[in-house]
Amino acid sequence: MSSKTKLFVAAMFTSGSLVLAGCAADSGSTGETSTPSEGGDQGTSAESLIPVGIVGVQGDILDISEFCGDQPLKVGFADGFGGNSWRATTRAIFEAEAAKCDNITEILYTDAQADTQKAISDINSMVAQGVNVIVSFTDAGEALLPTIRAATEAGVAFVPIIACPGGEPGVDYVDCVSENVDTYGYGLALWTIEQMGGEGNLVMLGGQAGNPYSTAVYNGAKRAVAENPNITFLNEQLGDTFVDTGWEPGLTKQVVAGLLTQFGQIDGIVADYGGGSVGGIEAFLDAGVALPPWSANDSNEFACLWYQYKDTQPNYQVATMSSRNWVSAPALHKGLAAVNGLPNTEPSTYNLEIIEDSTDPNKQPVCEPDLPNDAIISSGLSVDQLKALFGQ
Numbered sequence: 001m002s003s004k005t006k007l008f009v010a011a012m013f014t015s016g017s018l019v020l021a022g023c024a025a026d027s028g029s030t031g032e033t034s035t036p037s038e039g040g041d042q043g044t045s046a047e048s049l050i051p052v053g054i055v056g057v058q059g060d061i062l063d064i065s066e067f068c069g070d071q072p073l074k075v076g077f078a079d080g081f082g083g084n085s086w087r088a089t090t091r092a093i094f095e096a097e098a099a100k101c102d103n104i105t106e107i108l109y110t111d112a113q114a115d116t117q118k119a120i121s122d123i124n125s126m127v128a129q130g131v132n133v134i135v136s137f138t139d140a141g142e143a144l145l146p147t148i149r150a151a152t153e154a155g156v157a158f159v160p161i162i163a164c165p166g167g168e169p170g171v172d173y174v175d176c177v178s179e180n181v182d183t184y185g186y187g188l189a190l191w192t193i194e195q196m197g198g199e200g201n202l203v204m205l206g207g208q209a210g211n212p213y214s215t216a217v218y219n220g221a222k223r224a225v226a227e228n229p230n231i232t233f234l235n236e237q238l239g240d241t242f243v244d245t246g247w248e249p250g251l252t253k254q255v256v257a258g259l260l261t262q263f264g265q266i267d268g269i270v271a272d273y274g275g276g277s278v279g280g281i282e283a284f285l286d287a288g289v290a291l292p293p294w295s296a297n298d299s300n301e302f303a304c305l306w307y308q309y310k311d312t313q314p315n316y317q318v319a320t321m322s323s324r325n326w327v328s329a330p331a332l333h334k335g336l337a338a339v340n341g342l343p344n345t346e347p348s349t350y351n352l353e354i355i356e357d358s359t360d361p362n363k364q365p366v367c368e369p370d371l372p373n374d375a376i377i378s379s380g381l382s383v384d385q386l387k388a389l390f391g392q
Helices: 003-010 085-098 116-128 141-153 181-195 212-226 249-263 274-287 300-309 325-340 383-389
Strands: 073-079 104-111 133-137 157-161 200-206 231-233 268-271 294-297 318-321 354-357
Touching: 073 085, 073 116, 073 325, 085 104, 085 133, 085 325, 085 383, 104 116, 116 133, 116 141, 133 325, 141 157, 157 325, 181 200, 181 212, 181 268, 181 294, 181 318, 181 354, 200 212, 200 249, 200 274, 212 231, 249 274, 268 274, 274 294, 274 300, 300 318
Parallel strands: 073 104, 073 133, 133 157, 200 231, 200 268, 268 294, 294 318
Antiparallel strands: 318 354
């Protein structure tokens, strides 16, 4: 094992026990908070440097200046799929955050285009180019573990986001940074079921087939359905999995049109991508079918469509949780802390709440007509940054 690998792996486990909860995508987070050890010299206490599995909220994210260090560094964002506005926004946040460290000399980006073999090649290429920190949306899940382990062995601080790839955080990679996925699916499904009056046909729309993130969201939604016996979860007739939309509005429109043809009546939808959901909404409108309650993560156009149709579609209500593109920032922090041998106790699992709810006067959807349709208001990017990102 290289000296760099020893530096950050040793910082994350000891002969004693560490909490390794949190980010295995097949189970989601337990929601229990792990507490870093108290006392001792943070510069030498392995357990206190970068404990894994800490649960918190967005407000717990620290300033990157605490983790930049002094040595020249290269960082990279290895995306498993870069073909939608959510991915473009997440990349922009990562690059803007990295630019705050003067000692980061190069910021690399790759797009695997939903191809597992290309994702493996992209990661290996970054390692070969001497990248010190890799943050990655590991869409291919466990298929990437051997490559991730090899990167760790080579001394790279590897930090997956959102679609946690299994394995052992703190050993195979620094940690995985994501929202509490199970709570996300469960919370949005409960809201949707409530708007449905506790009965009817529910569908959950996810991303590309087999991805661990949508699987975890689906499992959370299933838990909500299990508490409501008058709900028919149509996904159970579709292979007991989420509906594959490719996280693309155009494909989502086609898929939802097919669902309407197959089932006729759909009374509620839970989606793990608000930006893609706009295509599904168009499918309902084109079919002349009443829009149902719809929950997802936030997107400017998703909110604006509610204002456009709320007066003519009485059953159409929407709710969102944060699109949490900002997780790429604390993921970068953890990678930098690992390389520089610095302590980092930021959360790796973030609890989200419903931030927009058309039924709640205090949480009305936020539509910004002067911003692009694809803008994600909760991203933290400024108006100018969002306009520049989407070429407006």
